[in-house]
Amino acid sequence: xxxxxxxxxxxxxxxxxxxxxxxxxxxxxxxxxxxxxxxxxxxxxxxxxxxxxxxxxxxxxxxxxxxxxxxxxxxxxxxxxxxxxxxxxxxxxxxxxxxxxxxxxxxxxxxxxxxxxxxxxxxxxxxxxxxxxxxxxxxxxxxxxxxxxxxxxxxxxxxxxxxxxxxxxxxxxxxxxxxxxxxxxxxxxxxxxxxxxxxxxxxxxxxxxxxxxxxxxxxxxxxxxxxxxxxxxxxxxxxxxxxxxxxxxxxxxxxxxxxxxxxxxxxxxxxxxxxxxxxxxxxxxxxxxxxxxxxxxxxxxxxxxxxxxxxxxxxxxxxxxxxxxxxxxxxxxxxxxxxxxxxxxxxxxxxxxxxxxxxxxxxxxxxxxxxxxxxx
Ligand SMILES: [Zn+2]
Numbered sequence: 554x555x556x557x558x559x560x561x562x563x564x565x566x567x568x569x570x571x572x573x574x575x576x577x578x579x580x581x582x583x584x585x586x587x588x589x590x591x592x593x594x595x596x597x598x599x600x601x602x603x604x605x606x607x608x609x610x611x612x613x614x615x616x617x618x619x620x621x622x623x624x625x626x627x628x629x630x631x632x633x634x635x636x637x638x639x640x641x642x643x644x645x646x647x648x649x650x651x652x653x654x655x656x657x658x659x660x661x662x663x664x665x666x667x668x669x670x671x672x673x674x675x676x677x678x679x680x681x682x683x684x685x686x687x688x689x690x691x692x693x694x695x696x697x698x699x700x701x702x703x704x705x706x707x708x709x710x711x712x713x714x715x716x717x718x719x720x721x722x723x724x725x726x727x728x729x730x731x732x733x734x735x736x737x738x739x740x741x742x743x744x745x746x747x748x749x750x751x752x753x754x755x756x757x758x759x760x761x762x763x764x765x766x767x768x769x770x771x772x773x774x775x776x777x778x779x780x781x782x783x784x785x786x787x788x789x790x791x792x793x794x795x796x797x798x799x800x801x802x803x804x805x806x807x808x809x810x811x812x813x814x815x816x817x818x819x820x821x822x823x824x825x826x827x828x829x830x831x832x833x834x835x836x837x838x839x840x841x842x843x844x845x846x847x848x849x850x851x852x853x854x855x856x857x858x859x860x861x862x863x864x865x866x867x868x869x870x871x872x873x874x875x876x877x878x879x880x881x882x883x884x885x886x887x888x889x890x891x892x893x894x895x896x897x898x899x900x901x902x903x904x905x906x907x908x909x910x911x912x913x914x915x916x917x918x919x920x921x922x923x924x925x926x927x928x929x
Contacts, residue, residue, distance in 0.1 A: 568593060570929045572601045576611055576630050577654065577926050583617060583625035602628060610634045610654075630654055635925055636695050638682060639918025641702040641743065641911065642730075644668055644719045644768075647678065648914040649685050654922060656753050660685055661911065668720045679733025698737040698921030701730065702746040702913040704769065706786050712740065715786070718804060719769060739920040744771035744789065745780055746916030747871050750908040752778065753919060761867040762860045763906070764791055766853075766874035769804070770812040774864060792816070794859065796852060814852040817873040820845065832877050850881065854888035857903060862894065871906035879905045 571591055576582055588598045605611035612631050616624040632655035641648040645667050651660040662685050666677065682699060686692055705717025712727040731738035741749070748763040758778045765771045770792030774781045781788050792812035793805055800809030813819075817828050823845040824831040835842045853870075860868050870878050878885070886900040893900065908915055 568597055569601050569604070570927070572598065573605060573610060573630070573929045574926050576605070576628055580655065581614070581627050581629045583628060585625050587628075632657055634695065635697045635922065636689065636692070637697050637918045637921040637925075638686065638699045638736075639702065639746075639914040639916070639920075640678070640682065640699060641746070641914035641917060642668060642678075642720070643704060643743075647681065648911050649681060650911055650914040650918050651685060651689075652915070652918040652922065654925075656915075656919060656922065658915070659689075670720075670722055670725065675730060676733050678730070679735070682734050682736075696736055697925045698739055699731070699734050700739045700741060700746070700917030700920035701727075702741050702743045702917035703730075704743045704771075707740050707742050708786055709740070714740070737921070739917070739924065741917055741920055742771075742773070742786075743767075743913040744773045744872075745782075746914075746920075747906070747908070747912040748773035748775055748780070748869075748916070749919055749923075750912040750916035751869060751871070751906055753915075754907045759867075760864075761869055761904075762789070762864045763869045763871050764856065764860060764875075765872035766815055766817055766870060766878075767872035768816055768818050770816050770872075772860075791856065791860065794856065796855060811852070811856050815849065815856060815874075819849060820874065828873050828877070846881075850885055850888060854885060854892060857885070857889050858892040861889075861902060867902045867904055869904045869906055871908070871912060875906040876909040 572587055572593070575587055575591060584595070584598050584602055587593070587602070588595050602611060606613065610631055611628055613626050614629050615627045617627055632653040635654045636659065637652050639650045639652065645665065647664045647666050649662040650658060652658055662681070664681060668674065686696065689695070703714055703717060704719035705714045708715050714725045714727060716723050727738065727740045744763065744765040747765055751763065752759060752775060760776050763773045772789040772791035774789050793803065793807065793810045795809050796811045796814055797809040801813035802808055803810035803813045820831045821828045824834055824842055831842060835846055857868050882903065882905055886903055889903055890896055890900045906912065
């Protein structure tokens with residue numbers, strides 16, 4: 554192929570990718586809106602939408618109400634055209650979640666399965682993936698990949714999980730973990746996956762910091778829709794920000810880390826049972842747990858204001874505790890407001906996560922989908 558025609562083909566592919574990406578993002582749209590929003594000529598839009606319809610990735614689903622002229626046809630992506638499986642690996646269990654191109658959840662599975670750096674564990678992981686996909690037709694063509702979320706630091710260039718305290722290892726090659734999963738695997742840190750899940754519900758160009766309050770504390774930051782990963786892929790280890798100098802011992806060996814004060818374990822251990830039990834007893838007025846919760850919120854408020862001072866953007870609370878935080882936000886906002894140096898906007902920057910459960914599995918599942926759309 555000559556240079557000239559290769560360039561033309563690249564430009565045509567670029568137009569097609571932009572149009573397809575726009576249709577997926579908007580959920581529903583029209584040819585006119587595509588042409589206007591992307592500043593692409595109507596004949597180019599018509600041709601690309603026709604090709605996308607023919608290949609089964611896009612469909613016409615009806616017509617918009619007329620605003621005077623000809624009625625515009627409603628176009629959507631065909632969500633079932635591609636599927637993706639998300640797997641969240643944790644210390645004690647595995648969550649699996651199957652999503653379609655539009656991010657709709659098709660199937661969910663939770664399996665108690667303690668992590669072990671052993672062949673039998675990797676094999677079981679492969680079996681779980683294959684089992685959840687049974688019963689979905691034409692899977693070979695439709696499953697774009699498997700997103701795997703891990704509680705550890707993922708070096709995406711070398712494809713190595715360099716460190717996971719929760720799983721108790723250093724330097725595990727990703728291909729070892731996914732060796733029995735017969736589809737392309739995309740690895741992502743669990744907090745990064747959770748913030749990607751949130752991004753699905755809001756503006757793709759958002760900037761925000763996500764504080765993950767699970768059995769360990771972590772986080773992620775998105776700047777204009779892009780994850781900030783840090784030079785060593787260790788950005789946003791908020792759990793090891795020093796909250797109280799010479800304070801309680803953290804699992805990392807240092808003293809006074811935020812994790813020692815704001816992990817979900819602080820709450821579940823106080824009630825001697827699962828986190829849900831903590832909030833049930835708290836709501837029934839248990840005086841001891843009320844004290845624990847007040848102290849927890851006080852410490853959390855300091856962490857929130859520190860993040861706000863550092864990033865000057867929305868701060869979102871997620872992870873296990875984030876799923877329960879909504880009713881307590883007004884109280885927490887007052888506490889944060891009292892610490893706010895600028896304090897002019899009533900702490901509206903503090904938000905609860907929208908994805909309350911299985912956020913990391915969902916965010917992981919979105920990785921192959923995003924890859925498919927970006928390389929269309
Ligand atoms: Zn620490």
